[in-house]
Amino acid sequence: MLADDENARVIAGGQTLVPMMAMRLARPTQLIDITRIATLSYIRGDGDTVAIGATTRQCAVERDKLVATKLPLLAQAIPFIGYTATRARGTIGGSLANADPAAELSLIAVTLDATLSYRAGSKTADIPAQEFFVGPMTTALPSGACLTGVRFPVWPGKVGVGFHEVNARRSDFAFVSAAAQVELAGDGKAKRIAIGVGGIADCPFRLKSAEQQLRGTTLDPAKVNEAVRAALADVEALADLHASADYRRRVAATLAARAIADAHAHAQGKAQGKPHAH
Amino acid sequence: MHTLTRKEKPKESHMRIELTVNGAEHTLDIEPRTTLLDCLRDHLGLTGAHAGCEHGVCGACTVLVDGVAVRSCLMFSPQAEGAAITTIEGVTPGPGELSPVQDAFCETHGMQCGYCTPAMVLVAHALLADNPEPTREQIVEAISGNICRCTGYAQIVEAIALAAERIRGANRPPELRK
Ligand code: FES
Numbered sequence: 534m535l536a537d538d539e540n541a542r543v544i545a546g547g548q549t550l551v552p553m554m555a556m557r558l559a560r561p562t563q564l565i566d567i568t569r570i571a572t573l574s575y576i577r578g579d580g581d582t583v584a585i586g587a588t589t590r591q592c593a594v595e596r597d598k599l600v601a602t603k604l605p606l607l608a609q610a611i612p613f614i615g616y617t618a619t620r621a622r623g624t625i626g627g628s629l630a631n632a633d634p635a636a637e638l639s640l641i642a643v644t645l646d647a648t649l650s651y652r653a654g655s656k657t658a659d660i661p662a663q664e665f666f667v668g669p670m671t672t673a674l675p676s677g678a679c680l681t682g683v684r685f686p687v688w689p690g691k692v693g694v695g696f697h698e699v700n701a702r703r704s705d706f707a708f709v710s711a712a713a714q715v716e717l718a719g720d721g722k723a724k725r726i727a728i729g730v731g732g733i734a735d736c737p738f739r740l741k742s743a744e745q746q747l748r749g750t751t752l753d754p755a756k757v758n759e760a761v762r763a764a765l766a767d768v769e770a771l772a773d774l775h776a777s778a779d780y781r782r783r784v785a786a787t788l789a790a791r792a793i794a795d796a797h798a799h800a801q802g803k804a805q806g807k808p809h810a811h
Numbered sequence: 812m813h814t815l816t817r818k819e820k821p822k823e824s825h826m827r828i829e830l831t832v833n834g835a836e837h838t839l840d841i842e843p844r845t846t847l848l849d850c851l852r853d854h855l856g857l858t859g860a861h862a863g864c865e866h867g868v869c870g871a872c873t874v875l876v877d878g879v880a881v882r883s884c885l886m887f888s889p890q891a892e893g894a895a896i897t898t899i900e901g902v903t904p905g906p907g908e909l910s911p912v913q914d915a916f917c918e919t920h921g922m923q924c925g926y927c928t929p930a931m932v933l934v935a936h937a938l939l940a941d942n943p944e945p946t947r948e949q950i951v952e953a954i955s956g957n958i959c960r961c962t963g964y965a966q967i968v969e970a971i972a973l974a975a976e977r978i979r980g981a982n983r984p985p986e987l988r989k
Pocket residue numbers: 861862863864865866867868869870871872873882883884885
């Protein structure tokens with residue numbers, strides 16, 4: 534059906550598509566509701582990954598024990614998506630496929646190097662999250678394809694996570710968000726580190742140069758600050774009514790540094806502050 | 812409004828759906844693009860679900876779908892087939908009576924114009940069914956998706972806390988009640 538009609542749209546939770554339709558920003562000719570396809574709704578652990586089906590409701594992931602233990606970063610970010618009532622319907626795949634630059638789920642997928650799977654006709658394929666998001670509301674999903682699921686790698690060992698975002702009201706779209714996950718080696722140095730920021734540009738991205746500089750270090754706050762600031766220096770940030778590009782860059786650096794500090798403390802087993810919007 | 816016998820065929824542009832609302836079953840012929848909100852209001856006469864923004868921002872249209880608060884303006888009616896839908900008309904224990912949550916809203920002046928109220932009451936029902944002892948923070952979080960232009964929210968939070976306390980009290984064995 535999708536392949537035959539380029540204006541047909543897949544609908545899952547409808548928490549983004551229906552508002553767009555109400556505002557006449559989207560006028561699909563046909564809607565294909567996939568929420569009743571039972572095989573697309575699951576949360577499965579399989580060794581070093583956790584796989585989540587595209588139509589799994591956000592509230593189900595929010596309450597899931599496996600996600601809480603294996604994917605703490607995802608667990609920490611989910612409450613920031615919309616409201617309880619929208620998470621009750623909104624799906625994981627729906628948010629990813631929508632690719633809002635400010636979406637928390639896209640940021641987490643990019644930060645954790647998740648792999649997205651889709652199906653087009655009878656063909657199935659995978660895309661790494663970093664290649665999946667190509668622009669605001671634009672993904673690498675071929676036309677006629679439907680996202681089926683996402684797999685998040687699970688980090689073993691002493692892992693800590695941090696997530697921060699700034700918005701006008703909690704649950705509103707984030708102006709800027711930052712996520713970090715750290716794995717500490719026995720000597721307390723960062724064995725692995727992933728830092729992602731969202732809301733600042735067309736799609737969420739990783740602070741790769743900062744990751745490189747900080748790997749193998751003790752994550753000294755001054756060094757962290759310097760590294761994230763440098764990594765963000767030439768980013769072309771979005772500017773809109775809510776926040777200027779400069780502001781977004783500045784806040785992204787601060788939030789990323791905080792997320793790393795939280796992740797570090799969390800990995801060390803120190804009591805960790807609750808995630809909060811600012 | 813047109814409730815049908817099962818034999819008639821729906822029009823080309825329409826779809827036949829079965830909805831369970833407040834325990835009653837309805838068979839309707841409806842354009843599939845009709846939102847659950849419009850269906851409840853215009854086809855079933857349940858006008859307690861209010862239309863505010865109609866694009867998912869204000870929460871005035873909240874109903875319970877299988878006990879969970881959702882925005883009915885963001886659901887198409889056929890998507891609600893097979894679910895148990897509860898509207899504000901369905902929370903009262905009997906005609907002319909109020910639920911403990913509604914009672915508490917009256918007592919604490921948890922409403923002024925009343926536009927947001929049915930939704931707030933339903934959100935409170937969903938919260939208390941899930942968590943009989945919510946903290947103030949949890950109450951605030953629960954109603955954070957619902958906009959009220961009148962009360963300033965304080966009395967709504969108070970109402971839900973009062974209802975929670977009463978429901979807990981009522982569920983306690985008589986000798987332990989205050
Ligand atoms: S009318 Fe549905 S959220 Fe405003």
